[in-house]
Amino acid sequence: MLSGIRVISFNHFHAGPMAAQFLADLGADVIAVEPVDGAFHRNWAVANRFVAGQSVNLLTTGRNKRSLALDMKSADGKAIARRLLETADAVMENFRPGAMARMGFGYEQVKAFNPGVVYASVSGYGASGPDRDLPGQDLLLQARSGLAARTGRADGAPTPTGPVIVDQHAASLLAMGILAALLGRTKSGRGCLVEGSLLQSAIDLQSESLTAWLNGARSDTPRGYHGLASWCSAGPSGIHATADGFLAISMASPADLAVALEMPALAALPASAGFDRRDEITQAVAERLAQKTTADWLPALQKQAIWHMPVKDYDDLRDDAQLAHLGTFVDTQGAEGEPVTLLGHPLRFDGAAPPVRLVPQKLGAQTRDVLREAGYDGAQIEAFVQSRTVGATAAPA
Ligand SMILES: CC(C)(COP(=O)(O)OP(=O)(O)OC[C@H]1O[C@@H](n2cnc3c(N)ncnc32)[C@H](O)[C@@H]1OP(=O)(O)O)[C@@H](O)C(=O)NCCC(=O)NCCSC(=O)C(=O)O
Structure with a gap:
């Protein structure tokens, strides 16, 4: 070329x-x-x-x-x-x-x-x-x-x-x-x-979060995923421990999570609660995810079409089919x-x-x-x- x-x-x-x-x-x-x-x-x-x-x-x-x-x-x-x-x-x-x-x-x-x-x-x-x-x-x-x-x-x-x-x-x-x-x-x-x-x-590299900040958005969380991008990522977006590893969950609605993670308390919450009650939802979801292994959670997350990804390390990448x-x-x-x-x-x-x-x-x-x-x-x-x-x-x- x-x-x-x-x-x-x-x-x-x-x-x-x-x-x-x-x-x-x-x-x-x-x-x-x-x-x-x-x-x-x-x-x-x-x-x-x-x-x-x-x-x-x-x-x-x-x-x-x-x-x-x-x-x-x-x-x-x-x-x-x-x-x-x-x-x-x-x-x-x-x-x-x-x-x-x-x-x-x-x-x-x-x-x-x-x-x-x-x-x-x-x-x-x-x-x-x-x-x-x-x-x-x-x-x-x-x-x-x-x-x-x-x-x-x-x-x-x-x-x-x-x-x-x-x-x-x-x-x-x-x-x-x-x-x-x-x-x-x-x-x-x-x-x-x-x-x-x-x-x-x-x-x-920080164009999204910095643009939000320059235009008035502020976060109580100094660091972490929400500190960086809280203005566009609802709870529980982030990486959470399971019983044997870590799972990334991104942009999931409380209603979908309620089904996938069997958390009925989330079922009635509106989608906006992911922003308005982010910390509460994040903590509850983190506690729930820690109760089972990553493999245990995957079928339900897939079924509910929740955006998720097990956290991989370099050893995993060498065998990654994609x-x-x-x-x-x-x-x-x-x-x-x-x-x-x-x-x-x-x-x-x-x-x-x-x-x-x-x-x-x-x-x-x-x-x-x-x-x-x-x-x-x-x-x-x-x-x-x-x-x-x-x-x-x-x-x-
Ligand atoms: C990385 C640096 C801090 C390294 O600083 P220094 O080691 O002090 O080198 P300088 O760039 O200041 O100067 C280079 C010197 O080498 C000389 N020079 C260069 N090529 C030649 C050849 N072929 N022959 C003879 N002399 C040479 C050049 O004239 C300078 O000499 P004098 O004129 O006599 O001084 C700087 O180069 C820099 O800030 N670069 C711009 C930003 C950048 O790209 N950084 C790389 C990031 S890598 C990174 O972040 C990472 O890997 O981690």
């Missing part, structure tokens, strides 16, 4: 590499440029988090990309980068604001020699403003944005929602922005600067032939998910190929390797 589109990705950590991977999955030629010692996300893992010699972070975001190791602070590295960037449809980076410009390749600098370029940046807090230089990291932004304060148990401490969800959303938004800019360019001929931030991603049907997990071979399991691309096009064309590559695996394509000859490339301007893992051709 994006075949013929060249993306030069200067990303590290999660948000930038993940956004680049979306484009790579869709067929773009994504060249991931890393320092000659490797980017943080390639190297960041204590020993037991390396899978088959590669960091989990690289396995997560390295799919379908070519790897170029390049010292962007050396004169030769800058010359190579310049040559590559002249051919770029899109450039991506997620360093702190100003880092790319210091290396000579900020938006204005690249636009001067590649006027049609789409240039995409993710920062922690925005490219300008009082907090622009703060380190941007998922957990910090969950704390900063209200997400942690509103999540967790109602009576517990602020709780992050899970690993790197803010980065993941920032990546999706950035990929969407890049695609829109590329599409716009086909009509106008002009490129543009696309900027995202983890802060705005974290805010965007996920398998969707091709969610891709068992393949890593860069050295070792067995690895990757996540597949989450969208389908004409019924099929984009394939894994390239597993996450060793650092600099395509350095020589990319430099040859850029017009350098074998002797020049080996001289760059010797001087550590580039890092290359493949044998000289």
